[in-house]
Amino acid sequence: MSSVLNGNKNYCDLKKEFRKTKQVIYRMNIKEDKKFLDVNISSNALYDELKDKKLKKYIAIDTSSNENEDKNINLENNTCLHLDFNKKIDLNEKFDYICIYHNIDHFNDLDCVFDNAKQHLNKDGKFIIAHESPRKKINKSELKDEELLRICSKKKFKRLNIIDEDYFYFEGMI
Secondary structure, eight states: OOOEETTTEEHHHHHHHHHHHHHHHHHHTOOTTOEEEEETOOSSHHHHHHGGGOOSEEEEEEOOSOTTOOOOOOOTTSEEEEOOTTSOOOOSOOEEEEEEESOGGGOSOHHHHHHHHHHHEEEEEEEEEEESSOGGGSSOGGGSHHHHHHHHHHHTOEEEEEEESSSEEEEEEO
8 A cells, every 4th residue: 555644654554553552552451440641642542542441540741842732632531741751750649550652762861761650650550661663673772671671670660571572562560
């Protein structure tokens, strides 16, 4: 198919991305009545898939540099905050899932990112970093196993899961 959608992506590429998003959501094993923090929302990709999960709460963080940029994100009755996750934040709230999907290469301070995740996770909550591409296609050298394990050890994350197949998936718990 040669029809072009969304800039330079064709229909087949979009279908693959959609399948990978579904795989990431499945791997997260999201339970009903839980709280979800979606960091660096840039599309409705996760939200569209999470709408039917009967979450207690869904909050999106928009980390774009242009606060007035219209992202056309329909969050219905949920919250979208404009914050910088590269800097210390305090939402005065804990979450069962915190996820950075498809945008980890936009974060320049993984130590701070992990600190923010740890501060906002419930006990046994999951911090997920996922990307629709395998690690070798992501422009982020800090995603090497050794570096992730170093940060997790330093921040006292446990039960790590790192998968690098046709998409990248990291999961840590506190």
